[in-house]
Amino acid sequence: MPKRDREATRARLLEAARLRFSREGYDATSVRDLAKDTGVDAALIFRYFGSKKALFEEATADIPGDLLEGPQEELVARMVRSVIFADWTGYGGDHPLVAMLRSSAHEDARQRIRDEVCATYVRALADLAEGEDAELRAELLSAWLVGLGILRSVVGTPALAGATAGDLAPHVRAVASGLLGRPMSGTSREPGQ
Structure with missing residues (x-):
């Protein structure tokens, strides 16, 4: 061949x-x-x-690793664009993380999720958090963002499916700032900007 x-x-x-x-x-x-x-x-x-x-x-190797590149205070904005607004049509419209979540009954997939999510993104958010229990607050923010992505792309809830990054920006900024204990900026950019 x-x-x-x-x-x-x-x-x-x-x-x-x-x-x-x-x-x-x-x-x-x-x-x-x-x-x-x-x-x-x-x-x-x-x-x-x-x-x-x-x-x-x-x-499932396409989870973007470049999220950690760039200004620290814009990490949440990069996560919003990647997890909630990225075009994953090659995955049936779903983020590759969804394939791992649907495979989470398999131990290898669960370990991969822990490695991909916890060791990189949650750790980076915990580094941004100020005060005690930074790890817990970072996991809460990660869970919320992943949940938004699933409701928008997999479940297709009407308000989230029709929302733009600009629509979500003030809410994401408020939740991220509250959980991380510091002001977060850059959450209003549209995908690709």
Whole structure:
């Protein structure tokens, strides 16, 4: 098989995996289903990725790591744009974190969520927090932002689904400032700005 065909097949498998994992989770997604979705033999999945677990890790690897880059006081704004307003159409419209959440019955997925969320974003928010119980307040803010993202993109609640980043800005600013114990700025930018 020419290299271009291999790359195209591998890309189709990743796209199918992203959709299946985000809609059904890890345990409910079978290698046979993924092969059927892409019209290839199931053996190709193992050939290209080595295992279903490795495919899952690669398919959910798009959680942006660049959120930690930039002014500290704008971290919440970057999280809002990434978690709530980013375009994740390649994932059926859902953030890759949703695939991990739907797979959280699987220990590897739960550990990955802890690694991705707690060790990076929660830690960065805790570093911004002033006063006692910074870790708890950082986790509360993270949970709230993830919940907003799920209600907006997965559940599609009317007010959140129709809201813009500017609509949410004063509320996000108030909650983030209250939980972190310091003024937060930069939460009114639209996605892509």
